Amino acid sequence: xxxxxxxxxxxxxxxxxxxxxxxxxxxxxxxxxxxxxxxxxxxxxxxxxxxxxxxxxxxxxxxxxxxxxxxxxxxxxxxxxxxxxxxxxxxxxxxxxxxxxxxxxxxxxxxxxxxxxxxxxxxxxxxxxxxxxxxxxxxxxxxxxxxxxxxxxxxxxxxxxxxxxxxxxxxxxxxxxxxxxxxxxxxxxxxxxxxxxxxxxxxxxxxxxxxxxxxxxxxxxxxxxxxxxxxxxxxxxxxxxxxxxxxxxxxxxxxxxxxxxxxxxxxxxxxxxxxxxxxxxxxxxxxxxxxxxxxxxxx
Amino acid sequence: xxxxxxxxxxxxxxxxxxxxxxxxxxxxxxxxxxxxxxxxxxxxxxxxxxxxxxxxxxxxxxxxxxxxxxxxxxxxx
Numbered sequence: 001x002x003x004x005x006x007x008x009x010x011x012x013x014x015x016x017x018x019x020x021x022x023x024x025x026x027x028x029x030x031x032x033x034x035x036x037x038x039x040x041x042x043x044x045x046x047x048x049x050x051x052x053x054x055x056x057x058x059x060x061x062x063x064x065x066x067x068x069x070x071x072x073x074x075x076x077x078x079x080x081x082x083x084x085x086x087x088x089x090x091x092x093x094x095x096x097x098x099x100x101x102x103x104x105x106x107x108x109x110x111x112x113x114x115x116x117x118x119x120x121x122x123x124x125x126x127x128x129x130x131x132x133x134x135x136x137x138x139x140x141x142x143x144x145x146x147x148x149x150x151x152x153x154x155x156x157x158x159x160x161x162x163x164x165x166x167x168x169x170x171x172x173x174x175x176x177x178x179x180x181x182x183x184x185x186x187x188x189x190x191x192x193x194x195x196x197x198x199x200x201x202x203x204x205x206x207x208x209x210x211x212x213x214x215x216x217x218x219x220x221x222x223x224x225x226x227x228x229x230x231x232x233x234x235x236x237x238x239x240x241x242x243x244x245x246x247x248x249x250x251x252x253x254x255x256x257x258x259x260x261x262x263x264x265x266x267x268x269x270x271x272x273x274x275x276x277x278x279x280x281x282x283x284x285x286x287x288x289x290x291x292x293x294x295x296x297x298x299x
Numbered sequence: 300x301x302x303x304x305x306x307x308x309x310x311x312x313x314x315x316x317x318x319x320x321x322x323x324x325x326x327x328x329x330x331x332x333x334x335x336x337x338x339x340x341x342x343x344x345x346x347x348x349x350x351x352x353x354x355x356x357x358x359x360x361x362x363x364x365x366x367x368x369x370x371x372x373x374x375x376x
Contacts, residue, residue, distance in 0.1 A: 013373040105347075233358045240365025247368060276361075279354040286351055 009250050014046060016140060016246050018162040019170060020147075021049035023056030044160040058170055060147075065167040068131040072124075102126055102285070109289050112192070112296025118289060121184075125177070126285040129234065132167040133277035136241055137270055140165070140249045168238040171231070178231030181288050185226070188295040197298070226291055230284065237280050241273050302375055309371040316363030323356040 021043040026034040034051040042059070043049035049056065079095040088096065102123045110118055143165045148158035167173045189198040202219045203212050248269065251262035331349045335342050 010373050013369070017369075017373070108344075233355075233362075236362030236365060237358055240361045240368070243365045243368045247372060250372075276354075276357075279350060280358075283351060283354045283358075 012250055013243075013246055015162065016144065017164065017169075017243075018046045018049060019058040019164045020060040020162045021052060021056050022059045023049075023052030026051045042156075042161070044157070046162075049162075058164075058172055060163050060165070061167045061170040061173050064135065064165070065128075065132055065173055068135075068167070069128055072127050072131060098127065099123060105282075105286060106289055109286060110293045112188075112293050115188075115292075115296070117184075118292055121292075122285045122289050125288055126281050129168065129177075129284050130278060130281035132173070133238055133281055135166045136169075136238060136245065136273060136277060138165060139266075140242075140245050166238055166242055168234055169242045171235045174235040174238075175227075175231035177234075177284075178227040181230060181291060182227035185223075185291050185295045188292055192296050193298060226287075230287055230291075234280055234284055237276060241269075241276060244269055245273075305370055305375040309367040309375075312363045312367035312370070313360075316360030316367075320356055320360040324353060327352055327356060 023040065023043065025037045025039045025041050025043075026048050027037050028047070029035050034048070043052060043056075076095060079092055082089070083092060103119060106119045106122050112118075144161075144163040147163040148161040151161040152158040164170060189201075193201065202223070203216055205215055205219060207215055245266070248262050248266045251258045251265070253259075327349065331345060334345055
């Protein structure tokens with residue numbers, strides 16, 4: 001990391017964009033040919049991580065997103081347990097503010113009748129995505145350095161310990177959430193409209209019965225594009241933001257002038273990023289509600 | 300590969316993304332102001348939707364900037 005003398009901008013960026021991957025260990029037996037060893041462990045290079053295949057797991061993404069999810073649930077539960085009808089505590093005010101905000105948004109964009117799932121789902125998505133995005137505002141080197149030093153205590157080489165702090169810069173996390181939303185869209189389509197109604201919508205719109213194949217292609221693409229763009233939008237925004245933070249961090253080592261410029265840039269970008277992380281969490285929530293609403297609509 | 304082309308690719312990504320977003324945000328902001336002047340009582344609702352659409356418009360060039368940065372600094376650098 002920063003203490004390594006042979007470090008270049010390119011290797012620094014790549015190091016920061018590599019997930020901590022756990023999977024079947026691979027060895028490069030000859031150039032370009034990787035063979036599995038049968039042992040399981042953490043990847044020490046990005047190439048090895050890429051070769052680990054389907055059963056590899058990004059430990060940092062899982063760990064941080066689960067910690068943040070538990071934190072969120074603990075917060076709302078502790079507020080709900082100590083709730084009072086008298087003068088509310090500041091914490092209760094904060095929780096009520098968020099719930100009312102989500103409630104208003106869901107009432108504004110959901111018109112599919114009674115559904116007990118949508119509002120809690122929207123609140124969960126909003127707060128959880130916001131917390132995951134919020135990790136972006138932690139200076140880029142703190143957590144990776146801490147994890148690398150911690151791993152060094154257990155005998156690992158700290159230069160080969162990766163840690164990607166922001167769970168939403170991992171497409172696995174965002175596309176996973178988008179897949180769940182897609183599953184809910186399909187579930188409500190089938191539940192509300194029935195298999196015939198849903199398939200009829202796919203087959204007979206927008207051009208009527210005569211152009212069935214064209215309709216089928218168009219509607220399937222529209223259907224699949226929704227979760228795809230939903231997950232990719234969040235991932236792309238957070239990835240781009242993290243990329244800028246990493247680039248600013250590379251400026252600190254250049255010179256006194258560049259370093260002080262980087263300080264100003266980092267503060268500026270962080271302030272702008274507060275808008276982006278909130279906005280992206282909000283957009284993810286609103287689009288989820290709108291998609292589920294669309295699944296409720298009869299055409 | 301000719302490394303010069305990587306820089307051209309990065310410039311195209313940032314430039315074309317910015318062009319599209321500029322047109323989009325310009326139209327969006329103009330319409331927002333028109334609507335706000337016409338019906339000032341709708342401003343809170345309009346502002347929410349304005350930010351929502353601004354976020355949607357903003358996303359694509361942001362992604363392009365992120366990828367361009369990656370190409371310029373991590374691939375070429």
